[in-house]
Amino acid sequence: MIKQLIPATMLTLVLTLICGLAYPLLMTQLADKIFPSQAHGSLIVKNGTIVGSSLIGQNFTKPEYFHPRPSATTVPDPNDATKTVAAPYNAASSAASNAALTAKAQVDAIAAASDALRQENPASADLPIPSELVTASGSGLDPHVSPEGAKYQAARIAEARKAKPDDILALIDGKTEGKLFGLFGAPTVNVLSLNLSLDERWPIK
Amino acid sequence: MTWLGFAEIAAYMAAVTVIAWPLGLYMARVFTHQPTGIDLALGPVERAFYAVCRIDRTKEQHWTEYAVACLVFNVIGLLVMYALMRLQELLPLNHAGQSAVSPDLSINTAISFATNTNWQNYGGESTMSYLTQMMGMTVHNFTSAATGMAVLVALVRGFARKQANTLGNFYVDVTRSVLYVLLPAAILFTLFLVWQGVPQNLDPYTQATTLEGAQQIIAQGPAASQIAIKQLGTNGGGFFNVNSAHPFENPTIFSNLAECMALILIAAGLVLTFGRMIGEDRSGKAQGRALYIAMSLLLVGGILIAWWAETHAGALAQGTMEGKETRFGILDSVIWAAATTASSNGSVNSMHDSFTPLGGMVPLVNMMLGEVVFGGVGSGLHGMIIDVILAVFIAGLMVGRTPEYLGKKIEAKEIKLAVLCLLVFPLPILILGGLSLVLPVGLAGIAAPGPHGLTEVLYAFTSTSANNGSAFGGLSGNTPYYNLTMSLAMLIGRFLVIVPTLAIAGAVVGKKIVPVSAGTFPTQSGQFIGLLIAIILIIGGLTFFPVLALGPIVEHLMSVNGSLF
Numbered sequence: 083m084i085k086q087l088i089p090a091t092m093l094t095l096v097l098t099l100i101c102g103l104a105y106p107l108l109m110t111q112l113a114d115k116i117f118p119s120q121a122h123g124s125l126i127v128k129n130g131t132i133v134g135s136s137l138i139g140q141n142f143t144k145p146e147y148f149h150p151r152p153s154a155t156t157v158p159d160p161n162d163a164t165k166t167v168a169a170p171y172n173a174a175s176s177a178a179s180n181a182a183l184t185a186k187a188q189v190d191a192i193a194a195a196s197d198a199l200r201q202e203n204p205a206s207a208d209l210p211i212p213s214e215l216v217t218a219s220g221s222g223l224d225p226h227v228s229p230e231g232a233k234y235q236a237a238r239i240a241e242a243r244k245a246k247p248d249d250i251l252a253l254i255d256g257k258t259e260g261k262l263f264g265l266f267g268a269p270t271v272n273v274l275s276l277n278l279s280l281d282e283r284w285p286i287k
Numbered sequence: 288m289t290w291l292g293f294a295e296i297a298a299y300m301a302a303v304t305v306i307a308w309p310l311g312l313y314m315a316r317v318f319t320h321q322p323t324g325i326d327l328a329l330g331p332v333e334r335a336f337y338a339v340c341r342i343d344r345t346k347e348q349h350w351t352e353y354a355v356a357c358l359v360f361n362v363i364g365l366l367v368m369y370a371l372m373r374l375q376e377l378l379p380l381n382h383a384g385q386s387a388v389s390p391d392l393s394i395n396t397a398i399s400f401a402t403n404t405n406w407q408n409y410g411g412e413s414t415m416s417y418l419t420q421m422m423g424m425t426v427h428n429f430t431s432a433a434t435g436m437a438v439l440v441a442l443v444r445g446f447a448r449k450q451a452n453t454l455g456n457f458y459v460d461v462t463r464s465v466l467y468v469l470l471p472a473a474i475l476f477t478l479f480l481v482w483q484g485v486p487q488n489l490d491p492y493t494q495a496t497t498l499e500g501a502q503q504i505i506a507q508g509p510a511a512s513q514i515a516i517k518q519l520g521t522n523g524g525g526f527f528n529v530n531s532a533h534p535f536e537n538p539t540i541f542s543n544l545a546e547c548m549a550l551i552l553i554a555a556g557l558v559l560t561f562g563r564m565i566g567e568d569r570s571g572k573a574q575g576r577a578l579y580i581a582m583s584l585l586l587v588g589g590i591l592i593a594w595w596a597e598t599h600a601g602a603l604a605q606g607t608m609e610g611k612e613t614r615f616g617i618l619d620s621v622i623w624a625a626a627t628t629a630s631s632n633g634s635v636n637s638m639h640d641s642f643t644p645l646g647g648m649v650p651l652v653n654m655m656l657g658e659v660v661f662g663g664v665g666s667g668l669h670g671m672i673i674d675v676i677l678a679v680f681i682a683g684l685m686v687g688r689t690p691e692y693l694g695k696k697i698e699a700k701e702i703k704l705a706v707l708c709l710l711v712f713p714l715p716i717l718i719l720g721g722l723s724l725v726l727p728v729g730l731a732g733i734a735a736p737g738p739h740g741l742t743e744v745l746y747a748f749t750s751t752s753a754n755n756g757s758a759f760g761g762l763s764g765n766t767p768y769y770n771l772t773m774s775l776a777m778l779i780g781r782f783l784v785i786v787p788t789l790a791i792a793g794a795v796v797g798k799k800i801v802p803v804s805a806g807t808f809p810t811q812s813g814q815f816i817g818l819l820i821a822i823i824l825i826i827g828g829l830t831f832f833p834v835l836a837l838g839p840i841v842e843h844l845m846s847v848n849g850s851l852f
Contacts, residue, residue: 088340089341093458094364094367094430096336096340097430100470102422102423102425105512106421106509106513110487110509110512117482120484121488123486123488123507124486125495131495132493134503137538138503138534141499142498147499173504173506174412174505176533177528178529178610179641180610180638180761181641182640182734182735182739183609184644184737184842184852185735186852189606192605192609212608213605213606213607214611214613217606217609219608219613220636220638221612224613225534227613262539262544263298265298266298266540267540267544267614267615267616268614268619270614
């Protein structure tokens, strides 16, 4: 046992230096040189300010913007540090609801979210609601909705922006990313990218 | 369920096999010390390792010595990791000002990473400093995977060698696993991940101002270098709290495909390594292929059941995107869920707790089968070989002959040790799980009402005993009670299996090889694959069916009839 201590300790030490310092630091240097934008979080800068990351979802509540999915992220309660309060799209603390689908509370929450969505989008009230618009994502930071999820909101945005509904639908189609190799994943639209285009083409005065 | 979906599953399995095949043959060269093609570059580094660490690469170890080396090495690593978490406040690279991690959470996390479980009772971006992530998490992702590979290689040598009494050198096997397999693969994979958008920096968290004028703080860090190895090494502990559901941890469909392949790749390759090391005089290739087919069938079966359940959710259908990311949709979420629990990876790209009752039962059952469906890097195949030993024993009972595997007679000692491995695994699940369902401290952590709450506890102890690390995240596990009981489950599930496994290796290595005769039960046939699958399912079923009936099965039956909880 004792004679094993030296090689075991030394190997731990050497591997800690190689795998724990040399490897991540070398990767940080290389990433910075080869893929500088991605390495620093794919940040989007507009007029000199960072408006977000193209990969991280943000909370939008105004009618003239596309809204993201519900988010289960929280922040510590300022009045009681042992509790948390809702803070959608808190990108410093990703979280999911982990709600059980068979819980009455969850079924009620989905029904309430569906009602609220129909009220916000009266012109789309007859369309089926895509599941992702009334459920929280796994990360709480999902940057996407499905093309159907964006189109559900198109009429509301056209009205708020005084744009033609068809132009909004065309924008969504143009921004839709399909399956990988026609096979993997699901079609998506990036909400922040849509909203940046909205501000560019139909600015709110 | 669509044809396109079936095509996707087939493409996934084919892609894994196409890469695992050459990788497996390459690893066989690494572990039998044959030229690998990169010796010129790595040879001097390797020799420097041995010189600095005072390792005599020519000295072979008896199984007991090999086991002691394995335990000592792991305990030292565990202590270093514990110290890093407790002291992170005082150490550099702590941009987000993380405070020292509590003692019980540090114990849980250190054991979790040392045992290749990587259960997360912490949120990476809100608890750990960059230094802890690098020198703690990342290092253990390498060393625990290398430990699994070393133990496997020792067991394979036990069957491959004729009348020998040593199994190789643990330190040499670990060093070669890291230098020749894990590190080169991780470097390539890191660059791929950064290309896809995974951050790799030491920047402070970014402050953004949204188009609506709100502030958003965006966590950053050296994520890609850790995520690469956490997928390849079947570790699964995320850089961020929500693991590979986080758009920084798994930004695109392409990154998802690659991560989902990586989490099974080395374990799959090792099955072919095993065949190659056994050698053609005992039809090693066919032996390895038989195990590969058995594992693939079990994996695809799990994917299909989960996919069916998630797409036939009935009244619950409107909620099925809960805990899933839009870019992955339902199918890519269930492929990952099945693959990450079949292998002992345990990273997640969706929240298993929010699956339908039967959809969530698939990852649970995958773990209950003992993580032998590809399983952990190394640990999966050595677990599978234990099941094979049991299968040839049962086949031997049926025909009344002494069982053999790969020409080695399987006698009472090996059977006893194999049964010990199989009995140890359910103990923490059923005992600690049962205890948690009656003790107030256990019940306090449960979030979901009704049978789903029972499943949350069951899942936690199955995941920790199986060294998987995925979770039904509704359970509040970061309490002293759960931190410590789960630590115990992880230690039992890892080391009380490794030691008897090495003992089996030590017992069979000294045996001579019996030539194949008319009475030999062929272990590469379709019949044997069927027998092996049946035995795996029956052992898992007998052990866990009663508690599954109380959890996901009753939840499914009641929810079909419209009952909510």
